[in-house]
C-alpha cells in the first residue's frame with residue numbers, strides 16, 4: 001500500500017467512530033515499533049515528524065525509512081505527516097518529499113514561539129491549503145495555543161495563559177470555512193511534553209492534573225459535526241513509565257498526562273487524530289536506563305535499543321486499542337494523492 005492522504009484515514013475514522021494515533025518519530029526504532037504495532041493490531045496509522053525530527057534525522061533518512069515501512073507492511077494504510085510546519089516553505093518542502101499530510105501551525109508566528117493574530121493565521125493556513133490540495137495533500141491547522149514547549153516549538157504559556165488561549169468554537173467555525181483545512185487542532189488545555197500541569201495543591205504541594213476544557217470539543221462538534229478535530233499534547237504520561245525512569249537513576253518529578261478516558265470522550269465528539277510523542281520517549285528512556293543500571297558492562301547499542309523498541313511497541317499497541325483504530329486497517333482501499341487532488345477541485 002502506498003502512503004495515503006490523511007484525509008482518507010480521518011474520513012474513515014469518522015465513519016467508524018474511532019480515533020487514530022499520530023505518533024512522532026525521530027529514528028528507525030520508533031518507526032519499526034509503530035509499524036509492528038499497527039500490523040499486530042491491524043490499525044491504520046499516522047506517522048509524523050516535527051521540524052526538530054527532520055533536523056535531527058535529515059529529511060531524506062526519514063523519508064526512506066517511511067518507504068521501507070510501507071514496503072514491509074503493504075496492507076497497512078499509513079500517512080506521513082509534517083507536525084507543526086511553521087511556514088509555506090516548510091510545508092512545500094515536505095510535500096515535495098512525499099509527505100501525504102502537512103500541518104501549518106499558524107497559531108504561532110514563523111519563529112514557532114510568538115502567538116499569531118487570528119487574521120495572520122487565517123491567511124497562512126488558507127495559502128497552505130490551496131497549495132497542498134493541488135497535490136492531494138491533507139492540511140491540518142491550529143486555532144488557539146497550547147502550553148509547553150517541545151523540540152523548541154511552542155509559546156511556553158503558563159497554565160493561566162493557556163486558559164486565555166483556548167479555541168473559541170464560534171471562531172473555529174469561521175476559521176474552517178475561511179481556510180478550507182481538513183483537520184483542526186484545538187487548544188483545550190493540553191500541553192506538549194511530560195509536564196502538562198503547573199497547578200500545585202497549596203495544601204499538600206502535590207501537582208494537580210491539567211484543567212481540560214472538554215466542553216469546547218463538544219461545542220465545536222455540535223457546530224461542525226463533520227470537522228475532524230486533533231488533540232495535541234495528548235500523551236498520557238503513565239506513572240509506571242515515569243517510575244521506571246526514576247527507579248533507574250532518572251529524575252522526573254511532577255509529570256502529568258492526559259487520561260485516556262478524556263481522549264476517548266473527545267473521540268466520541270469528533271476528535272479523530274491524537275498526537276502522542278512523550279509516552280514513546282518515556283518508554284524508550286526507561287528501557288535504556290534499566291539496561292545501563294542493571295548491566296553497566298554492556299556497550300553494544302543493540303543491547304539497549306532492542307528493549308527500547310519493545311517498550312515503545314507496547315505503548316503503541318496500547319494506544320491503538322484505546323483509540324479504537326485497531327482492526328480497521330483493511331476497511332478501505334488506499335486513495336492516491338492524484339484522486340484526492342481531484343476531490344478538492
Ligand SMILES: [Zn+2]
Pocket residue numbers: 084192232233275
Ligand atoms: Zn503539537
